[in-house]
Amino acid sequence: MIDQAFIAAVRARVGDEGIVSDPLQLLTYECDGLPHLKQTPPLVCLPSSAEQIQEVVRLCHRHDVPFVARGHGSGLSGGAMPIAGGVLIGLARLNRVLDVDIPNRRVTVEPGVTNLEITRQVAPYGFYYAPDPSSQQVCSIGGNVAENSGGAHCLKYGFTVHHVLSVEAVLSNGDLVHLDSSIADASRSWMAFRSSPLKQPCIRTSRRRKRS
Numbered sequence: 001m002i003d004q005a006f007i008a009a010v011r012a013r014v015g016d017e018g019i020v021s022d023p024l025q026l027l028t029y030e031c032d033g034l035p036h037l038k039q040t041p042p043l044v045c046l047p048s049s050a051e052q053i054q055e056v057v058r059l060c061h062r063h064d065v066p067f068v069a070r071g072h073g074s075g076l077s078g079g080a081m082p083i084a085g086g087v088l089i090g091l092a093r094l095n096r097v098l099d100v101d102i103p104n105r106r107v108t109v110e111p112g113v114t115n116l117e118i119t120r121q122v123a124p125y126g127f128y129y130a131p132d133p134s135s136q137q138v139c140s141i142g143g144n145v146a147e148n149s150g151g152a153h154c155l156k157y158g159f160t161v162h163h164v165l166s167v168e169a170v171l172s173n174g175d176l177v178h179l180d181s182s183i184a185d186a187s188r189s190w191m192a193f194r195s196s197p198l199k200q201p202c203i204r205t206s207r208r209r210k211r212s
């Protein structure tokens with residue numbers, strides 16, 4: 001149950017700037033892009049590191065508090081809708097591109113990076129990130145992975161699942177797992193963990209073809 005002691009414990013881990021508990025501000029998080037389904041969360045926390053995600057999830061596990069991950073809230077299926085009495089873990093502050101490895105066509109990002117930002121990062125080298133939901137300017141890679149999102153390019157190049165090489169995910173008890181396409185059928189594994197906050201997706205980029 002979320003009481004003042006629980007909120008204080010979360011605050012101790014993510015700091016004042018990582019907590020939203022003001023009733024007016026909480027309204028921002030009551031739904032995603034499916035606005036006729038709403039649930040105001042009692043508490044939103046905005047971790048700014050993978051360790052903070054783990055600590056908050058561990059707290060939820062210990063106190064039997066449900067949680068839902070939220071990327072940028074553009075989903076159309078209510079996936080980021082809060083659970084009554086639970087914590088909403090917003091991952092928008094985890095928005096750094098960690099590594100751009102052009103020779104191996106790999107980009108490693110934090111989950112709150114927008115889809116289009118990947119293409120911006122690799123465009124100078126003649127590459128782009130193929131899965132292209134129409135919301136690509138605003139939606140996060142974490143949300144893309146959880147929803148297996150895609151747009152027009154996917155008809156030819158496949159969906160998000162075909163471009164994810166590995167992920168690190170925090171399980172519901174706070175443990176961190178690394179899922180890698182070389183050690184498992186990652187396409188099925190990460191779907192099984194889809195409700196856990198993804199820490200560090202590593203994704204594949206595609207080379208732009210020159211028009212003749």
Ligand SMILES: Cc1cc2nc3c(=O)[nH]c(=O)nc-3n(C[C@H](O)[C@H](O)[C@H](O)COP(=O)(O)OP(=O)(O)OC[C@H]3O[C@@H](n4cnc5c(N)ncnc54)[C@H](O)[C@@H]3O)c2cc1C
Pocket residue numbers: 032033068069070071072073074075076078079080091111112132133134135138139140141142143144145146147148149150151194195196197198199
């Ligand atoms: C105008 C518009 C156009 C769209 N066009 C398309 C389209 O062409 N194709 C398409 O597939 N979708 C489309 N969408 C839907 C949506 O943008 C995508 O599903 C997108 O992937 C959601 O990303 P998000 O960051 O907003 O995720 P959210 O809406 O915040 O969350 C979506 C789901 O992912 C989970 N989640 C989010 N981040 C994480 C994380 N880090 N770890 C674990 N779980 C997480 C949430 O719990 C939720 O279940 C569109 C939406 C809009 C508003």
